[in-house]
Amino acid sequence: MVRTPLTRERVLRGAMAVADAGGxxxxxxxxxxxxxxxxxxxxYHHVANKDEILDGIVDLVFDEIELPVVGGExxxxxxxxxxxxxxxxxxxxxxxxxxxxxxSPGPATLAHHDATLGTLRAGGFSVELTxxxxxxxxxxxxxxxxxxxxxxxxxxxxVADMAGAIVEQFATGQYPHLVELAAEHVMKPGYDFGxxxxxxxxxxxxxxxxxxxxxxxx
Amino acid sequence: MVRTPLTRERVLRGAMAVADAGGxxxxxxxxxxxxxxxxxxxxYHHVANKDEILDGIVDLVFDEIELPVVGGExxxxxxxxxxxxxxxxxxxxxxxxxxxxxxSPGPATLAHHDATLGTLRAGGFSVELTxxxxxxxxxxxxxxxxxxxxxxxxxxxxVADMAGAIVEQFATGQYPHLVELAAEHVMKPGYDFGxxxxxxxxxxxxxxxxxxxxxxxx
DNA sequence: TAACCTGTCGTACTAAGTACGGCGGGACTG
DNA sequence: CAGTCCCGCCGTACTTAGTACGACAGGTTA
Numbered sequence: 001m002v003r004t005p006l007t008r009e010r011v012l013r014g015a016m017a018v019a020d021a022g023g024x025x026x027x028x029x030x031x032x033x034x035x036x037x038x039x040x041x042x043x044y045h046h047v048a049n050k051d052e053i054l055d056g057i058v059d060l061v062f063d064e065i066e067l068p069v070v071g072g073e074x075x076x077x078x079x080x081x082x083x084x085x086x087x088x089x090x091x092x093x094x095x096x097x098x099x100x101x102x103x104s105p106g107p108a109t110l111a112h113h114d115a116t117l118g119t120l121r122a123g124g125f126s127v128e129l130t131x132x133x134x135x136x137x138x139x140x141x142x143x144x145x146x147x148x149x150x151x152x153x154x155x156x157x158x159v160a161d162m163a164g165a166i167v168e169q170f171a172t173g174q175y176p177h178l179v180e181l182a183a184e185h186v187m188k189p190g191y192d193f194g195x196x197x198x199x200x201x202x203x204x205x206x207x208x209x210x211x212x213x214x215x216x217x218x
Numbered sequence: 219m220v221r222t223p224l225t226r227e228r229v230l231r232g233a234m235a236v237a238d239a240g241g242x243x244x245x246x247x248x249x250x251x252x253x254x255x256x257x258x259x260x261x262y263h264h265v266a267n268k269d270e271i272l273d274g275i276v277d278l279v280f281d282e283i284e285l286p287v288v289g290g291e292x293x294x295x296x297x298x299x300x301x302x303x304x305x306x307x308x309x310x311x312x313x314x315x316x317x318x319x320x321x322s323p324g325p326a327t328l329a330h331h332d333a334t335l336g337t338l339r340a341g342g343f344s345v346e347l348t349x350x351x352x353x354x355x356x357x358x359x360x361x362x363x364x365x366x367x368x369x370x371x372x373x374x375x376x377v378a379d380m381a382g383a384i385v386e387q388f389a390t391g392q393y394p395h396l397v398e399l400a401a402e403h404v405m406k407p408g409y410d411f412g413x414x415x416x417x418x419x420x421x422x423x424x425x426x427x428x429x430x431x432x433x434x435x436x
Numbered sequence: 437t438a439a440c441c442t443g444t445c446g447t448a449c450t451a452a453g454t455a456c457g458g459c460g461g462g463a464c465t466g
Numbered sequence: 467c468a469g470t471c472c473c474g475c476c477g478t479a480c481t482t483a484g485t486a487c488g489a490c491a492g493g494t495t496a
Contacts, residue, residue: 006443028483041485042444050484070395097315100367110393117395127403135365135411136358136418143361147353149318175328177288177335185345193353200354207425224474246452259454260475268453441494447487455480465470 006038008046012056016092019057024094027053054098059106061095064088067115074123075205081116082141082201089145090194096146124212133208140204144197156192163187224256226264230274234310237275242312245271272316277324279313282306285333292341293423299334300359300419307363308412314364342430351426358422362415374410381405 014035019027029050033040047053066084068077089096105113116137120130151159163182170179185191222228232253237245247268251258265271284302286295307314323331334355338348369377381400388397403409 029485030483039445040483041446044485045443093318096364097318100311100315100364103368110396114393114396117399121395121398127399131399131403132414132417135362135414136421139358139361139365139418140354141361142364143357143359144353146314146318146360146364147357150321175332177339178328178332180339181335181345181349185349196350196353199350200357203354203425203429204422207421211421247454248452257476258452259477262454263474437496439494439496441492443491445488445490447489449486450484452483453481456478458477459475461473461475463470463472466468 006036006042006046008056010036011043011046012053012060015053016057016060019094020092024097027094055102055104055106057092058095058098058102059108061088061092062106062112063108064091065112067112068119070115070118071122072119074119074125075209077119077123078116078137079201079205082137083197085141086145086148086197089142090148093145093149096142096149099142129211136204136208140200144200148193151193156190159191159193160187160189224254224260224264226274228254229261229264230271230278233271234275234278237312238310242315245312273320273322273324275310276313276316276320277326279306279310280324280330281326282309283330285330286337288333288336289340290337292337292343293427295337295341296334296355297419297423299337300355301415303359304363304366304415307360308366311363311367314360314367317360347429354422354426358418362418366411369411374408377409377411378405378407 011032015027015032018032018035022031029040029043032053033043036043047056064084065088066080068081113134117130117134120133121127125133151162163186166182167179167187173179229250233245233250236250236253240249247258247261250271251261254261265274282302283306284298286299335348335352338351339345343351369380381404384400385397385405391397
């Protein structure tokens with residue numbers, strides 16, 4: 001087997017692949033080394049430690065998110081960015097938990113933030129409203145991804161099963177509203193939690209547009 | 219020393235205290251045992267394993283969130299709940315990362331969800347709109363807490379320092395909009411990222427009220 | 437050819453989760 | 467009141483994971 005020489009790039013790509021396959025707990029130096037066809041200590045010639053790997057793969061995830069076009073129509077750009085971000089975080093759910101603990105953003109992360117801010121500014125948002133809008137949009141995207149990742153199911157089929165279990169388990173009336181939601185909404189054929197995303201996103205974008213045109217001031 | 223007998227309750231409270239003090243990585247069976255004045259293996263007579271501890275302390279966090287009053291004015295109740303939830307997650311930032319991986323909700327978590335759903339339903343929301351509103355509100359709260367936890371600073375003072383560092387480091391123009399935001403907004407005296415929370419929250423609540431009164435339909 | 441550098445690896449130490457079995461003191465029985 | 471028993475605590479030790487340290491090989495340069 002011809003062995004491509006190890007590089008920082010290959011280490012990070014490999015780490016991402018291992019995390020995608022086995023989650024964060026499945027990502028160990030040893031499992032990563034195996035993935036790369038190498039012995040554990042070889043990895044350390046390309047990254048300082050595991051933390052650097054974690055920082056690196058978070059940045060790889062940001063690299064997968066479509067950059068908004070500064071100067072484009074802000075609403076469409078923000079919508080596209082949000083959908084892309086949610087998709088990336090859904091592909092790499094392990095990244096969500098890392099967002100909390102990683103405090104040194106990589107170049108892709110910084111570029112992403114910069115393009116987003118720039119798009120809002122070019123769209124007519126004041127500096128202050130830009131800050132508000134950005135915090136709001138990112139909170140929604142991250143939070144939605146977090147909820148999606150935490151759900152004990154992953155597709156429309158599992159959802160119905162889970163909802164059925166809830167209905168049965170709590171039929172006694174301990175959690176009536178939870179049961180109602182499960183029985184009358186979630187178990188309906190075709191329900192997909194992921195569809196909730198666009199409702200909230202459009203609601204937020206509509207409301208931001210309102211704040212923008214009315215020249216909202218603090 | 220009179221030693222209160224160990225109980226599951228004391229184990230979980232102790233685990234929460236250790237996590238508050240040293241983060242998730244600081245919470246080990248050994249550190250927990252020391253906190254409790256006990257040897258490591260004693261802990262295992264009250265919980266099956268560490269995962270059960272993690273599930274347990276997440277539920278303790280939910281227990282700290284004020285329950286909305288079913289039948290109360292939905293907007294005020296949702297607002298109070300959101301502020302309370304954000305405060306709880308800010309006190310226990312380690313809980314945010316756990317939300318993603320813990321899939322077995324405890325009683326406090328279930329009660330919390332049920333009361334929230336009930337408040338919306340009693341406030342006139344259809345089952346479907348309730349689902350949308352709930353996903354939206356929770357996403358925002360969790361996401362905001364996630365962002366807050368990920369910030370490399372924790373108070374208004376640190377923020378200005380950090381913003382100053384950004385301005386200096388990227389003065390070359392690589393990330394112009396990031397620099398602009400830092401220089402013209404974040405570094406202003408009195409800025410506190412936490413204040414962004416209420417802007418987004420009220421925007422969302424306003425927009426939900428609009429969807430409610432116009433009898434929004436899918 | 438000899439010195440050297442770069443990337444790989446073997447070994448081993450430390451920290452952490454936890455299985456297994458011992459043990460002591462209070463409770464319960466006769 | 468004594469014997470029995472069980473519950474909760476602990477000592478020991480095995481496993482997995484991060485990573486420090488130094489050896490070694492193969493190509494490169496002087």
